Amino acid sequence: MDTPGVEEKAAEIKARQLEMARQLVSHIEAGDEESAARLIEELGRMHESVLFQELGKLTRDLHESLNAFRLDSRISELTQTEIPDAKERLNYVVSLTEDAAHRTLNAVEASLPMSEQLSSRAGDLARHWQRFRARELSAEEFRQLSGELGEFLARVHDDAEAIRRNLSDVLMAQDFQDLTGQVIRRVINLVQDVEQNLVGLVRISGERLSTPDQKKMQDKRAEDQNKGMGPAVPGTAGASDVVSGQDDVDDLLSSLGF
Amino acid sequence: MKILIVDDFSTMRRIIKNLLRDLGFNNTSEADDGSTALPMLQNGNFDFLITDWNMPNMPGIDLLKAVRADDKLKTMPVLLVTAEAKREQIVEAAQAGVNGYIIKPFTAETLREKIEKIFERINAGG
Numbered sequence: 001m002d003t004p005g006v007e008e009k010a011a012e013i014k015a016r017q018l019e020m021a022r023q024l025v026s027h028i029e030a031g032d033e034e035s036a037a038r039l040i041e042e043l044g045r046m047h048e049s050v051l052f053q054e055l056g057k058l059t060r061d062l063h064e065s066l067n068a069f070r071l072d073s074r075i076s077e078l079t080q081t082e083i084p085d086a087k088e089r090l091n092y093v094v095s096l097t098e099d100a101a102h103r104t105l106n107a108v109e110a111s112l113p114m115s116e117q118l119s120s121r122a123g124d125l126a127r128h129w130q131r132f133r134a135r136e137l138s139a140e141e142f143r144q145l146s147g148e149l150g151e152f153l154a155r156v157h158d159d160a161e162a163i164r165r166n167l168s169d170v171l172m173a174q175d176f177q178d179l180t181g182q183v184i185r186r187v188i189n190l191v192q193d194v195e196q197n198l199v200g201l202v203r204i205s206g207e208r209l210s211t212p213d214q215k216k217m218q219d220k221r222a223e224d225q226n227k228g229m230g231p232a233v234p235g236t237a238g239a240s241d242v243v244s245g246q247d248d249v250d251d252l253l254s255s256l257g258f
Numbered sequence: 259m260k261i262l263i264v265d266d267f268s269t270m271r272r273i274i275k276n277l278l279r280d281l282g283f284n285n286t287s288e289a290d291d292g293s294t295a296l297p298m299l300q301n302g303n304f305d306f307l308i309t310d311w312n313m314p315n316m317p318g319i320d321l322l323k324a325v326r327a328d329d330k331l332k333t334m335p336v337l338l339v340t341a342e343a344k345r346e347q348i349v350e351a352a353q354a355g356v357n358g359y360i361i362k363p364f365t366a367e368t369l370r371e372k373i374e375k376i377f378e379r380i381n382a383g384g
């Protein structure tokens with residue numbers, strides 16, 4: 001961290017060293033050994049003191065940077081709780097999307113063969129029905145067709161209901177988009193926060209940062225709670241004191257006279 | 259029965275809309291947060307409000323409070339459908355006068371049950 005003051009000082013020292021070196025040459029030329037020896041000693045001392053000053057400055061910078069890191073409560077909060085939290089949140093997103101995909105695939109896999117079989121069976125029966133309309137069926141064949149039609153209608157009734165259930169399951173499985181979206185938005189906010197803090201740290205490195213303000217942290221928590229915090233992600237800091245499901249909500253509300 | 263569905267995620271609005279249609283409620287409208295929902299409620303003769311909590315601008319809890327503070331709207335039944343799961347928040351919603359609270363993810367059956375319960379109470383004069 002060079003400042004104009006330090007540069008000026010270095011230039012001044014250099015000028016003095018040059019001046020002393022010139023004196024040293026003239027002392028040696030004049031055969032004044034005593035003065036020459038004194039100058040050499042002084043030059044050595046000066047060199048050491050410049051080195052010590054540089055070292056001292058570096059040590060101070062390092063110390064202040066370390067302090068700045070330690071003192072920035074926001075950064076320690078970020079690294080100690082929020083970044084591990086964010087990892088849990090993202091893992092939760094992965095498992096929610098995986099579940100939703102499996103639920104959807106299960107419903108599709110159960111429905112596809114049903115609709116294929118309904119379609120091919122309906123095709124067979126339609127051909128027989130055509131022959132009946134063209135008066136090509138014998139009485140015996142018609143009795144058989146009539147029985148098959150009755151069976152088929154019962155099956156359409158059941159399978160259509162099963163397919164409807166599977167489709168509602170696909171519908172409900174899409175709730176992952178809302179839940180994961182809320183979680184991801186929180187992680188995005190965190191990433192922005194980290195970014196700002198890192199930029200700030202680079203800019204002010206060395207300056208002392210304010211100590212954590214308990215009241216500010218509490219206000220932020222209350223504000224978060226009012227805005228809504230999104231789904232409680234298991235294993236994250238916000239997951240304490242949350243209800244475990246609809247039954248819990250119902251119990252809590254009924255204890256409040258609902 | 260005219261119902262307003264408020265959620266910032268269009269996918270969730272579609273899910274709720276489809277479930278309501280299954281339950282025989284075909285007259286629904288949608289809003290994406292409290293600040294767009296409130297003027298719709300004030301001008302729209304809605305009978306029932308279903309809202310999320312966590313939304314930009316105006317969250318569902320503030321919408322609920324605004325509805326309860328509005329002379330024309332204050333008796334409207336309000337159902338919160340939300341992922342907000344803190345006990346403190348549920349108590350806050352109850353104190354603000356919510357009629358039902360459904361936690362996401364939920365099932366079609368839960369939605370039906372809670373809506374029926376809300377209207378049973380209203381019909382019983384409660």
